[in-house]
Amino acid sequence: MADTVLSVRGLSVRFETESGAVEAVKGIDLDVDAGETVAIVGESGSGKSQTMMAVMGLLARNGRADGSVRYRGEEILGLPARALNRYRGRKITMIFQEPMTSLDPLYRIGEQIAEPLMRHAGLSRTAARRRAVELLDLVHIPDPERRLAAYPHELSGGQRQRVMIAMALANDPDILIADEPTTALDVTVQARILELLSELKARLGMAIVFITHDLGIVRRFADRTYVMKSGEVVESGATGTLFERPRHDYTRMLIEAEPSGRKSPPPPDSPTVLTAEDVRVVFTRHEGLFGRRRHDLRAVDGVDLTVRRGETVGVVGESGSGKSTLGRALLRLMPAAGLVRYEDRALMPLDRAAMRPLRRHMQLVFQDPFGSLSPRLTAGEIVTEGLLVHEPGLTRAERDRRAAFAFEEVWLDPATRHRFPHEFSGGQRQRIAIARAMILKPALVVLDEPTSALDRSVQKSIVELLRHLQEKHGLAYIFISHDLAVVRALSDEIMVMKSGKVVERGSVEAIFDKPREAYTRELIAAAFLDGRGVHMEAAAGPGL
Structure with a gap:
């Protein structure tokens, strides 16, 4: 007979807001047995995190939980904080x-x-x-x-x-709840954290509740899985069975949400938009007494790159590999050495004033749309910020019309442009960030981890949007990411960076099917933990 350590029955979570009550969790049942890993999966807003926050008694002040949560048969839902602390932080x-x-x-x-x-x-x-x-x-x-x-x-x-x-x-807990613990990590670090959790579970005999939107991790890591949608459990069961024979349409959608397909290649005669040769970025740090000892860190070390109209160059590597620094150096957003040429113009000799008119042609989209969007401006005002600099003669009405058109281009309802950033989902906020770049009609867009914080289904729609915009406007992309599934779906050529250097480059097929470098093979093996979508025998290589 199973030793159930956590039993949840009829759990509901609601939040009182100015616009009325919001039901985040709607009467769900859930069990966790000793020593097993239970995954709770679903898109953002499905209620998976709030379920466990209610279990831990960590809901926001305006939240209320009803139902039953039992730890080894003892009711813990609604306990005062002092009593709950006998379990929280010790056993759970x-x-x-x-x-x-x-x-x-x-x-x-x-x-x-x-x-x-x-x-x-x-x-x-x-x-x-x-x-x-x-x-x-x-x-x-x-x-x-x-x-x-x-x-x-x-x-x-x-x-x-x-x-x-x-x-x-x-304190040697019975249950470890891990809420998206690997989402913000590089694929190789993610793989090591998952291996560590598996090792610790086996050594300590604890149960793990794993909350995630990454079904690749779930397939490899979990014994049983609960699928949540709109606050309800729509399907649950043994992980292997659920993946092989999903019963609910939503589960099938999640499984099939991996970014797939390939972009159309650029025409052979596409003109070159950006050329870079021997790009170097060095950070100097002074150490020791009075900073007498100088230490130079080569963040980018002799990188060459060419991107043509309609082409995407993917740049991959772990954190600290130099890929984001390279992107900013190419746009002259930080000091760098080497040659960078936009169309027929060398950028390195230009001062700030000379660069300003070129900025509209070279745009940057950041990883975190919420952090890069001003909370004090409406979405429409954010999208038209660049027009104030590059087309100051436009009237407010003309800017508003341009904003409405930009919203349509990124598949957002133009009527929502009067809302503030917090009123949008993560995927919608990223579309706003893309619209802010697109309204200036750029030739080159550097995309720095634009999908890493998004659900897989949302990632897939953003990939489709970026493909559509590239084909429509002939955009050149430099796509920086540690998510190899997304890079494969968007790129023509891939550069693999490590410690500031390009260790391997080639077509998508060459990199994924026949990687030459052990580092590249490690990245691929870690990215596709379940072996889907890549020739793992070739990718794993000796010793991995």
Whole structure:
């Protein structure tokens, strides 16, 4: 008989807002057995995170949960905070998507790991420090004794997530709830975090509840899966069975939502839009007493690149590989050396004033649309910001008409242009960011991780939109991403970067089917954890 550690029955979550009550979760049932991994999947807004926030008693102040949540038979829903803390942080723990916002930037890592040990286990400061070293070693952080003194910003994204896992494991929990713990990580780091969680589950015998929109991870990692849509569980069952024989249309849509197909190649005689030769970006850091010791970091080291009208060059690599720095250097948004030529004009000798009229032809779309859109402006005002600089003679009415047309171009209802950014979904906000670039009729667009924070189904629609706009306007794209499925669907040529250098380049077919470099094979193997869509025998290579 299964040993059920968490039983949820008839759980409902509602939020009181100025416009009335919003039902986020609608009477769901869910069970988690000891030692198993249960995945909760669905698109943003499906209620999957709010389900577990209710279990943990972490709903926002305007939220209310009804129903039953039992931990090993004991009702915990609605307990006062003091009583709930006997379970929360001890027997049931949670890690979140973005560790940088979960870790306090003002406290050292050792202090943050020690706090739950002193609070819940009653350990002395010395004993808590000793246990913190053990936990960092458990999650495979090198030199754990030294890392205790580090601040969060001194660690990589993967290391910060390992610290969060260490904190969650501090008191030997029965259940670890992981809410999108790998979404913001590179594919290789993501693979290592998943391997770590599998190892820890096996070693410690705990159950894991894995909240995600990435079905590739679920297929590999979960024993059972619950599929949520609009606050309801529409399908559940053994993961293998659910993927092989999905019963619900929504489940089938999620499974088929991987970006697919290929873009049309540019005509052979397409003119060159941008050429770069031997591009170098060096950051200088002064260390030691009075900063006497100089250390140069070559973020971009001798990169060549050519992109033609209608062509997409994909740039892939782990965090710190230099791909985003390269994109900004090509647009002259940071100091760099080498040659960069837009059409027939060399950009490096130009000062800020000389660059200004060229800026409208070379646009940048960022990873986080919410962070790059001003919350004080309406969507229409955001989209037309560039027109104030590059076409100052336009009247307000003319700018508004241009905004409406730009909204139509990115498949948004023009009537929504009077709303503010927080009133849009993540995918809609990214369309607004694309519209802001498109309204200036650019020739080149640098897209820096534009789909990494989006659901797979939303990613697929953004890929289709970018293909459509490229074909309609003959745009040249430089597409920067660590998501190889999206890169494959959008690119003509791929450049693989590591430590500031291009280690491999070639057509999509050459990179995915016959990668030459071990680093490229590692990226591909990590990106396609379930083996779909790539020749894994060729991609894995020896030793992977």
